[in-house]
Amino acid sequence: MTDPVLVIGAGVAGMTAAVELADNGVKTILIDRKSTIGGNALELYKAFPTDDCFYCFEGNRWRPGIRKCFYRSAMVDQPNIDLKTDTRVKGISGTPGKFSVILDLGPQYVDPKRCTLCGLCTNVSEAFLLASPQCQPQAVSYDPEKTDDGAKKAEDECPTQAINLSAIQTEETVTVSDIVIATGYHEMKPSVVDEYGYGKLPNVITQLELAQMLDPNGESAGALVRPSDGAQVKNVMMIQCVGSRDENYYPFCSKICCVFALKHANIISSERNDSRVSVVYMDIRTYDQHERYYRETRDAGVEFVRGRVSRVESQKDGTLDVHVYDSLLNRYLKFTVDLLVLSSALEPPEAADELLSSLGLNSASGYVGPADPISENEVVAGEHVYACGGALGPAEVPESVNQARAVVSKILQGRK
Ligand SMILES: Cc1cc2nc3c(=O)[nH]c(=O)nc-3n(C[C@H](O)[C@H](O)[C@H](O)COP(=O)(O)OP(=O)(O)OC[C@H]3O[C@@H](n4cnc5c(N)ncnc54)[C@H](O)[C@@H]3O)c2cc1C
Ligand code: SF4
Numbered sequence: 001m002t003d004p005v006l007v008i009g010a011g012v013a014g015m016t017a018a019v020e021l022a023d024n025g026v027k028t029i030l031i032d033r034k035s036t037i038g039g040n041a042l043e044l045y046k047a048f049p050t051d052d053c054f055y056c057f058e059g060n061r062w063r064p065g066i067r068k069c070f071y072r073s074a075m076v077d078q079p080n081i082d083l084k085t086d087t088r089v090k091g092i093s094g095t096p097g098k099f100s101v102i103l104d105l106g107p108q109y110v111d112p113k114r115c116t117l118c119g120l121c122t123n124v125s126e127a128f129l130l131a132s133p134q135c136q137p138q139a140v141s142y143d144p145e146k147t148d149d150g151a152k153k154a155e156d157e158c159p160t161q162a163i164n165l166s167a168i169q170t171e172e173t174v175t176v177s178d179i180v181i182a183t184g185y186h187e188m189k190p191s192v193v194d195e196y197g198y199g200k201l202p203n204v205i206t207q208l209e210l211a212q213m214l215d216p217n218g219e220s221a222g223a224l225v226r227p228s229d230g231a232q233v234k235n236v237m238m239i240q241c242v243g244s245r246d247e248n249y250y251p252f253c254s255k256i257c258c259v260f261a262l263k264h265a266n267i268i269s270s271e272r273n274d275s276r277v278s279v280v281y282m283d284i285r286t287y288d289q290h291e292r293y294y295r296e297t298r299d300a301g302v303e304f305v306r307g308r309v310s311r312v313e314s315q316k317d318g319t320l321d322v323h324v325y326d327s328l329l330n331r332y333l334k335f336t337v338d339l340l341v342l343s344s345a346l347e348p349p350e351a352a353d354e355l356l357s358s359l360g361l362n363s364a365s366g367y368v369g370p371a372d373p374i375s376e377n378e379v380v381a382g383e384h385v386y387a388c389g390g391a392l393g394p395a396e397v398p399e400s401v402n403q404a405r406a407v408v409s410k411i412l413q414g415r416k
């Protein structure tokens with residue numbers, strides 16, 4: 001079998017699968033709908049379980065050998081990987097083992113091979129952005145919806161002629177032997193959950209937005225500040241199970257949000273000494289060896305309140321009054337905080353259903369379900385179709401990497 005493998009999604013899981021297939025001599029087409037690869041992990045600052053910076057993630061200290069340096073890896077130059085950013089699947093036909101896939105290639109406004117990151121375009125136009133200093137491909141991206149007068153000037157003056165504002169969408173049909181779905185997850189925007197005021201009150205944010213704030217490469221350069229006025233945050237409250245374990249939204253537990261909320265609580269308590277953290281929860285679900293985050297946060301003085309939030313009110317001084325029913329004390333309590341952080345449900349990404357139905361795969365609450373629910377091979381989604389990482393449901397990085405490796409092993413076995 002010599003046809004390449006198609007990997008859909010270039011987050012941690014898809015990149016792992018692509019690199020390991022390529023290292024085993026298998027030609028791999030790796031696509032991502034965005035112009036920068038890395039997926040959600042690109043924006044998460046420090047990572048449990050090792051507390052490494054996400055850019056250089058050791059992955060798993062208890063099961064060694066999963067060291068990842070994604071953003072310095074040879075993803076772009078590995079000859080067996082054909083990386084296509086701004087690309088989606090438009091249609092799939094053919095038979096398992098010989099799929100014919102139509103790829104929709106978005107306009108290539110910036111040629112990553114020419115861009116030298118000189119910074120001229122980002123200085124003259126807001127439509128150009130450097131997603132992260134470590135981004136891959138190492139190039140700025142262009143958002144046509146933000147285009148302004150400076151964009152044309154940038155195109156004319158780019159020293160390497162990397163910019164083409166007239167670029168158009170194209171299509172390409174590829175024949176592939178196997179398809180790996182690594183489309184990950186999406187953090188639910190909790191504006192639909194009325195009681196928390198997300199989308200209306202600027203000082204109500206999600207955990208993903210908090211991670212971006214804590215990141216020294218982020219907009220606030222790592223400072224914990226109120227989005228409303230830039231004032232230093234002294235009191236943070238986190239609310240667990242927002243949209244998860246809730247029949248109105250997602251009945252399932254999003255599995256990793258207790259651990260990343262505790263990780264953030266730890267970072268704030270240990271690195272931002274003037275800030276206090278409280279966590280409102282139904283149950284704290286720390287799995288595997290992550291219980292240590294719970295112990296550490298308690299030792300660091302983080303306050304835990306078992307209960308539910310009934311309403312949030314904004315005050316004139318920018319603070320928020322949060323009314324909580326404490327189910328252990330059987331009492332209503334009021335807290336005044338600067339920042340309210342919602343641990344929002346992790347949901348399947350946009351267009352996940354289309355991919356499932358075009359390949360006739362099982363759905364597990366909108367994520368990819370295994371072909372055989374009682375087999376041990378959760379990564380086998382169909383004949384010559386596999387899934388790994390967040391595409392199978394909320395998963396941490398070490399688990400995503402392990403699943404990607406299981407996929408690679410299955411594909412290599414099939415080629416013997
Ligand atoms: C706030 C927060 C903190 C976290 N902290 C940690 C932590 O400390 N440690 C840890 O181990 N894990 C953590 N995680 C989990 C971690 O983000 C995931 O384990 C990891 O991102 C999963 O990688 P993935 O490749 O499966 O998915 P993703 O990172 O979601 O990547 C999927 C990729 O697929 C692309 N894509 C999606 N749909 C399509 C499509 N149709 N066509 C083409 N491309 C597509 C996306 O653009 C994206 O690049 C955290 C998660 C959150 C929300
Ligand atoms: S001006 Fe050209 S080379 Fe400089 S950052 Fe922009 S696209 Fe890259």
Ligand code: SF4
Nearest residue numbers: 241244253254257258
């Ligand atoms: S992991 Fe924790 S916060 Fe997330 S849904 Fe499960 S119990 Fe709720």
